[in-house]
Amino acid sequence: MKYNAEVKISLKKGMLNPEAATIQRALALLDYKVENTDTIEIIKFSIEGEDEETAHDNVDEMCQRLLCNPVIHDYEITITPENG
Amino acid sequence: MKYNAEVKISLKKGMLNPEAATIQRALALLDYKVENTDTIEIIKFSIEGEDEETAHDNVDEMCQRLLCNPVIHDYEITITPENG
Numbered sequence: 633m634k635y636n637a638e639v640k641i642s643l644k645k646g647m648l649n650p651e652a653a654t655i656q657r658a659l660a661l662l663d664y665k666v667e668n669t670d671t672i673e674i675i676k677f678s679i680e681g682e683d684e685e686t687a688h689d690n691v692d693e694m695c696q697r698l699l700c701n702p703v704i705h706d707y708e709i710t711i712t713p714e715n716g
Numbered sequence: 717m718k719y720n721a722e723v724k725i726s727l728k729k730g731m732l733n734p735e736a737a738t739i740q741r742a743l744a745l746l747d748y749k750v751e752n753t754d755t756i757e758i759i760k761f762s763i764e765g766e767d768e769e770t771a772h773d774n775v776d777e778m779c780q781r782l783l784c785n786p787v788i789h790d791y792e793i794t795i796t797p798e799n800g
Contacts, residue, residue, distance in 0.1 A: 666761040
């Protein structure tokens with residue numbers, strides 16, 4: 633069965649996020665005052681799997697081997713059936 | 717009042733996404749077969765505003781002036797009250 637996988641990758645609490653800091657500074661230069669800027673990346677793909685759990689385990693393995701750096705990133709996996 | 721703003725930025729349909737293509741190829745090299753890979757970026761921040769609509773309009777302006785490139789990006793804004 634086909635599943636849609638979504639991996640939400642964010643920096644761990646306490647990690648400096650230079651991209652977010654730059655965005656916030658650039659917005660301030662345009663006179664927009666915003667706070668607590670943060671960025672999150674989402675990677676989406678479809679994957680073949682026997683059931684939802686197998687698909688989830690597979691994606692978790694991908695995260696640990698390639699998609700995320702477990703030292704600095706937190707990640708969250710969402711699996712949904714493709715036709716549902 | 718304070719609001720949390722979330723801007724979800726994706727490439728328009730039909731735009732090439734080299735990052736997603738690279739991820740898919742790298743996963744294939746590790747023997748993970750995935751399809752339709754796509755990436756989305758989320759920018760989150762908190763913003764001061766009179767009401768939800770004003771905050772939304774403000775964030776929309778930021779998107780058009782700085783955060784997004786309307787030629788290649790689609791964006792989606794979500795505003796939620798900070799203490800709600």
